[in-house]
Amino acid sequence: MQVTGKVVVVTGGASGIGRALCEAFHRAGAAKVVVADINPDGARTVATPINGAAFKCDVGKEKDVLHVIEETEKQFGPIALFCSNAGIGGGFDPLSTNAGGTSDEPWSRSWAVHVMAHVYAARHLIPRMKARGGGYFLNTISAAGLLSQIGSPAYSTTKHAAVGFAENLAISHKADGIKVSILCPQGVDTAMLRSIPKGPQSGDGDLSAEQVAQDVLAGLEQETFAILPHPQVLGYMRKKTENYDRWISGMAKIQAKMREAYGK
Secondary structure, eight states: OOOTTOEEEEETTTSHHHHHHHHHHHHTTOSEEEEEESOHHHHHHHHGGGTOEEEEOOTTSHHHHHHHHHHHHHHHOOEEEEEEOOOOOOOOOTTOSOTTOSOSHHHHHHHIIIIIHHHHHHHHHHHHHHHHTOEEEEEEOOGGGTSOOTTOHHHHHHHHHHHHHHHHHHHHHGGGTEEEEEEOOSOBOSHHHHHSOOOTTSSSSOBOHHHHHHHHHHHHHHTOSEEOSSTHHHHHHHHHHHOHHHHHHHHHHHHHHHHHHHOO
């Protein structure tokens, strides 16, 4: 896919990877980049210099996602690429004293943002895309959805679910001309990464958001399902599937080191 001349929506577009995607799509010649974010001022800050449009959107609310879709298509034309990019990093506990946590709140919010946001976008765009012969979804997930995330069961679990939904989205609608890519980086130098305890996601070749955006453009051009800005993730996936028990033991050793470091 080439974004030149296309209408593109990016959720979570006010900062981090989302902002870098918006700017990269604009440079690549997108007809209109729509910046959707729970922070409307931040969305406008990104949208203004790229002649984009800004919408306030809490992706965990279906009505907000539908509003962005309806208003974008009403004002600017059919959405060719919807980037379901918004994410949160809450619920991290490097000690992992109880994988079940102590409250439903981080689970329910992570589920809404990391899973249902993708579902809502598909629910309301699939009929439109089918009617016009195709479209594209880019779902920002994380290497945690393919591997795991030590210190945050809620994050890891919902990112795994997001991968499962994206697979089903791609399988169910391939015949409709609808393409799907998942973006699964490890550490990216963003405010979210800096806000959480350091773990295996940090220090293993952290990339800039701008580099990740360039990898996305290349992945979209090739219509690759799994876009992996950190190539080592593929090797980690292979090790995981080759010997699941060995992989669990290795991850448990990393967990033990984190407990030692943060327990002092």
